[in-house]
Amino acid sequence: MNGTAHAAIGAAAGYVVANTVHASPSATLLLVGLGGVSGLIPDLDIDGKLRDRITLSHEVVRTVAQLIGILMIIYSFYEGNSKEKWLGIAIGIGMVAISSRIRQKHMLTITGIGVLAGGISLQELWLILFGIYILIASFVSHRSYTHSIVGVIFFGYIASKFEVSLGINGVFYTCLAGYISHLIADFKMLPFNKRGIKLFLPISSKEI
Known part of the structure; x- marks a missing residue:
């Protein structure tokens, strides 16, 4: 089933x-939207329909990372003291080298790291857990x-924490229903x- 149908059912x-x-x-509009999004979430995994739609092009991220690395090298060279200078230059060179190896398949992992970092920064448990979910999804088939x-x-646990954070009744059931509908x-x-789908993993890999 295509993504549009999954979103509509959710x-x-x-x-x-x-x-x-x-x-x-207003809450109804929110719940309808959350249901639609939740109906797409299972396809965040590798080769899923949603993966490339929520991630930037790897070329964009690679270019940005390389520019940051170059700027760090320049800044460290002119502004750092002896120890900080060479450490900053080394980090900058490392960023340039690592970013040159970024491919599209890595973007979902990078997105998960970003969401996780955002959750930690905002001290939002549901966002931290969602970042972990995306990270795991980036490695499974x-x-x-x-x-x-x-x-x-x-995902149900994430949804329960999300409802607590928003304080809106029905968020948990909406997210869970949208996910299960997929x-x-x-x-x-x-x-x-x-x-x-392999519903009973890891106990059974039989498709149903």
Whole structure:
């Protein structure tokens, strides 16, 4: 199933939850949006449809990192004392060297690190956990752990903390329903799916 369909089903789930909890119009819009986004989250894994859409081009990040490295070398050379100068230059050279090896497949990992750092900076547990989720997703194959019960439980925990942070009733159920709707829509039993999902990983790798 394509991403648009997953988002639409997730949004519908959000609307149902909003009506169930008698949400205000503004909260209803939020829940519908969250449902749509949650319906796409499982595809954050490697080769998933969402991966390249939330990440910048690796060429952009590589260029920015190289520029930062060069600026660090120049700044350290002119402004640092003897010890700081050579340390700064070494770090700058390291950044240039490492950034030259960045490929598109690394971008989801970099995004996860950025989200994790943002969560730590903001002291938001749900954001920290979501950063960890993205990091894990960047290393697992498509339709594996993000499409399993383990993924549902982890994302559900993130959603529970997100609801606490926002203080809006229905956020947890919306996010969870949107996520689960994606998995159901990817079941092999449905005629439009050639592949299924490994729902019971790591206990079983059988597709359903």
